[in-house]
Amino acid sequence: MRTVTTESITQSFIDYMGDDTDERLRFVLESLVKHLHDFARETELTHDEWRKGLELLFAAGNISSPERNEFVLFSDVLGLSSLVDMIHSSDEVTPSSVLGPFHVLGAPELAVGGDMRGDNEGDAVVVSGIVKSDTGMPVEGAVLEIWQTAENGLYSGQDDQQAEYNLRARMTTGTDGVYLFSTVRPAPYVVPEDGPVGELLRATGREPWRPSHLHFIVTASGYWTLVTEVFPSDDPYLDKDAVFGVREKLIMEYQPRNNTEELPDELAIKTALKGQTFYSVQFDFLLKQIHQPEET
């Protein structure tokens, strides 16, 4: 396009795409480039600012590795990850929230009622609930992947002092859809600040903190996979989560207790908790059914 101008360049980009371009790809790229160009035009982006942006991307590439993805972190702190989650969330079921970079496959199976505490320090918490269909019926055979930080705010995998699957488990529901386990309170933590994302947070006076949470992936045959996190209502960082992961419906109360009588018998540590103060948390998961096309 030899006659390209600040206005016509967007259409030139669109015109460059071949007729065989996948329709959805064309639609997404058109929108992406329109917004990218509008951003540059609106801000009259300078060469120095353009260079700075490219430097941040280059630095993100440099600090990224198979174990650390700074681009995902950029997406997180810019709100894009949460936005994509919310766009595809349904109001009738449990909201999804960010997966984060700390999930690993292969955590050991824990029976319903089992103890995930191991030798971790921290207040004991009894977590329980029912995995339900959007119709309200309990879901049998649902599999929950559960992971969380230790008291120091680190996940196993980030921390040499923790065993490979410390504070990680996999649990399968029975006919009643119930899940139940004991653990320690997870801790708030900061997102990695030693890369370009940290630079952005500091330049804009932002908190690097995430409120404490339990991570869950819930899968069951015939249902959409749910990736989510559950937050305690008393966490000081609920209103300033660096990655915008908190949703009203994902906040639960840590109830302080000292009466073990009310605890279900399946709870492995029921007797051990006698005479102690502990917390209990109740949270049901509502899964969205995959509807088959009606037969004709």
Add this chain to the structure above:
Amino acid sequence: MRTVTTESITQSFIDYMGDDTDERLRFVLESLVKHLHDFARETELTHDEWRKGLELLFAAGNISSPERNEFVLFSDVLGLSSLVDMIHSSDEVTPSSVLGPFHVLGAPELAVGGDMRGDNEGDAVVVSGIVKSDTGMPVEGAVLEIWQTAENGLYSGQDDQQAEYNLRARMTTGTDGVYLFSTVRPAPYVVPEDGPVGELLRATGREPWRPSHLHFIVTASGYWTLVTEVFPSDDPYLDKDAVFGVREKLIMEYQPRNNTEELPDELAIKTALKGQTFYSVQFDFLLKQIHQPEET
């Protein structure tokens, strides 16, 4: 923001920024994030598409090195680099165009009239013109950095067969503002296709070609630096430059000639060209003066 929604998340991002945030940075980030979020909302960007985008960025980081910047190439093929150039170009002077990744510092000084051909194959071209102020006056002491591809479409630095400064020079104008040198015709070439940018170009049926061009950086005391490229009018890729660098005012004609009588005497290869066919190119650079604030 525990009540964050697909709509409110953009304002949440803005509200997160501290009061001490630099005003311009705040303005640029607001615009960036509004457009990023609007893009996701308009396209209802899926998790798979989001993942694919992040994979492309991660791959760009992997293939980038101090010698190759895939992020700059993304900016180039999306039209952002050229757009930023045009936003800050003035109609009254020579338009700027993309710097590209192949400029290196330290090219040897060539006297006005000198020969840059070395032992390169290709048609001889005599390039000349005047470096002028936006007032039309010749600029003395302007420095031109000149670089171009060899006949194989590669720059020195990309190609082990070429000497370090092959087809690169630095020239300083005299009182008449004239620059003049002989070289060989530059060749069209393809942008690197072995990374994620190549994947994008293939998926959208786009040409990876750039029309042939001579690169110039022109600097002079009291003037804004001009980074530009000059294209021959008969190049087959003028209307499909992969990086949108062509501007009407940057197209010049390669005039075929066989009469050396008209050539200036300062041209080192004047005698050698006798009886041969060669090309001549005439292109003046108009530089924009830096205006000092008026004295009060």
